[in-house]
Amino acid sequence: MRPSISISSLGPRFRTNIVPLIVAVVLGVSVVFALPPFSTPFVLPIGFGGLFYLTANKGRTRAFLTGWAFGFGFFLFGLSWIAESFFVDAERFGWMAAPAVIGLAGALALFPAAAMAVFAATKTTGVSGTLVFAACWSGSEWLRGTVLTGFPWNLIxxxxxxxxxPRQMAALFGSYGLGLLTVLLSTLPTVIFRRDRWQSGLATTMFAILVAGIWINGETHLTGEDQQTAVNVRIVQGNIPQRQKWDPAFRERNIARYLDLSARPGQFDILLWPESAFPGYLDEDQWMLGEIAKLLTDNAVLLTGAQTRENVDGEQQYKNAVLAIDSTAQIINRYAKHHLVPFGEYVPLRDLLPLRRLTAGLGDFAPGSGPETFRMPQLPGVGLSICYEAIFPGKIINSKDRPEWIFNATNDAWFGASIGPSQHLASSRMRAVEEGLPFVRAANTGISAIIDGNGRLISHLGLGETNILDGALPAALSPTPFSSYGQVMFWLVFAVNLTMAAILNFRKDSVS
Incomplete structure (x- = not known):
């Protein structure tokens, strides 16, 4: 006879091995509520404090599994909006929605899993433990934003x-550096309320110094009057559902909508249309270029997302581009997206993977050469980015030719009324702070916005709104430390963090 297993005998094992993993998943989900559109950062000490408690002084395998469970909850909820894109063409791709979101969450969870395994391996506790914990988490965020082209979405x-x-600290250390300080602040309370007076006092002092430093830096950075340029922009948000965007039955209506909205009364120097606003190859359509020219005064230009194609060595090459068009119907400049979306704009390892792109088109897009600055007569130089490119800290402008502002053409219609567009807008605002440059985004269904160099939302059009947004272009700020030195600033705070942890750990060992 097989030996029977009683419920009572499973109880301790269940509580020891399974319950902490379930708790970790819940903690990971809770941290998403700290991020836009919820923006309730007071949950961070619960989420990260709980993760710190579950992994400190634990074995590496257990810490790895706990970190994976936390990451799985965090990414599953935080990236749930991706499912929306599969239902744009539900007949072909709808079945992939759940496996794709679950699989992506599981894969991305390997980064916090590895971070927690490394943290557990250091055997650090107390204040030095919180320093190492914060470094491990931020290091995993940097890796996530770098490995295999990177996916730095929803940085802490x-x-x-x-x-x-507090947002202004990104101008100094970038988003990865601010994330490190945020996680550190979130875990220090776990030490503050301990009985060890030395550790509690040190944690309290560090917490106070960090809060004061972040506050003083932010207030200093925000000192001074807001300045605007004499340049006026007009953003057109056509609000065309993704299912209708490429449907021939809606082609004439879609084109007319952009032309009619653009022609509304008002003056502008720069007209802005979103990603692939024109349903076709705009650079090949002379009629449409002529209609655009009628909208523009002598020195005005249109910046618009557009698909392009060209024959290169006998093969057709497609690009996701931004075109600059002047009042003579000439294309005076063009930029090609260089950071493409896997499976959306190209299929990685196409020869090995029997998969199709989720977006309409005849073939994979070819990447551009990298960040560029458009220089146009009598207008401030602009750094170009398309959609997904706005999520990469330190990789959005040409550092050798710093622009006066950044334009992002995007199409968040793929994600409907989910939390995705709000999260995408958050990335844009942080890029503005990091670079000290105004950031203007034109989004097909929203959220279109004018953002100043401090990351403030000057004006915007809501999700699902059909309208235009007119406004003065904010002035560029002086180059920030992060703009000048890039991720060196993150690695600086990272190194200081670990050095302090090593010193504290050495002192603890000496005393003991």
């Missing part, structure tokens, strides 16, 4: 997007 620093003062 974005908890401060809707808070002017």
């Amino acid at each position: 620093a974005y908890a401060w997007v809707d808070y002017d003062v």
Whole structure:
């Protein structure tokens, strides 16, 4: 006979091995509420404090599994909006929605899993433990944003997007550096309330110094009057559902909508249309170029997302581009997206994977050469980015030719009324802070916005709104430390963090 297993005998094992993993998943989900559109950062000490408690002084395998469970909950909820894109063409791709979101969450969870395994391996506790924990988490965020082309979505620093003062720390250390400080602040309370007076006092002092430093930096950065340029922009938000965007039955209506909205009364120097606003190859359509020219005064230009194609060595090459068109119907400049979306704009390892792109088109897009600055007569130089490119800290402008502002053409219609577009807007605001440059985004269904160099939302059009947005272009700020030195600033705070942890750990060992 097989030996029977009683419920009572499973109880301790269940509580020891399974319950902490379930708790970790819940903690991971809770951290998403710190990020836009919820923006409630007070949940961070619960989420990260709980993760710190579950992994400190634990074995590496257990810490790895706990970190994976936390990451799975975090990414599953935070990236749930991706499912919306599969239902644009539900007949072909709808079945992939759940497996894709679950699979992506599981894969991305390997980064916090590895971070927690490394943290557990250091055997650090107390204040030095919180320093190492924060470094491990931020290091995993940097890896996530770098490995295999990177996916730095929902960085922890974005908890401060809707808070002017703490957000300014990104101008100094970037989003990865601000994320490190945020996680450190979130875990220090676990030490503050311990009985060890030395550790509690040190944690309290560090917490106070960090809060004061972030506050002073933010207030100093925000000192001074807001300045605007004499340049006026007009953003057109056509609000065309993704299912209708490429449907021939809606082609004439879609084109007319952009032309009619653009022609509304008002003066502008720069007209802005979103990603692939024109349903076709705009650079090949002379009639449409002529209609656009009628909208523009002598020195005005249109910047618009557009698909292009060209024959290169006998093969057709497609690009996702931004075109600059002047009042003579000439294309005076063009930029090709260089950071493409896997499976959306190209299929990685196409020869090995029997998969199709989720977006309409005849073939994979070819990447451009990298960030560029458009220089146009009598207008400030603009750095170009398309959609997904706005999520990459330190990789959005040409550092050798710093622009006066950044334009992002995007199409978030793929994600409907989900939390995705708000999260995408948060990335744009943080890029503005990091670079000290105004950031203007034109989004097909929203959220279109004018953002100043401090990341403040000057004006915007809501999700699902059909309208235009007119406004003065904010002035560029002086180059920020992050703009000048890039991720060196993150690695600086990272190194200081670990050095302090090593010193504290050495002192603890000496005393003991």
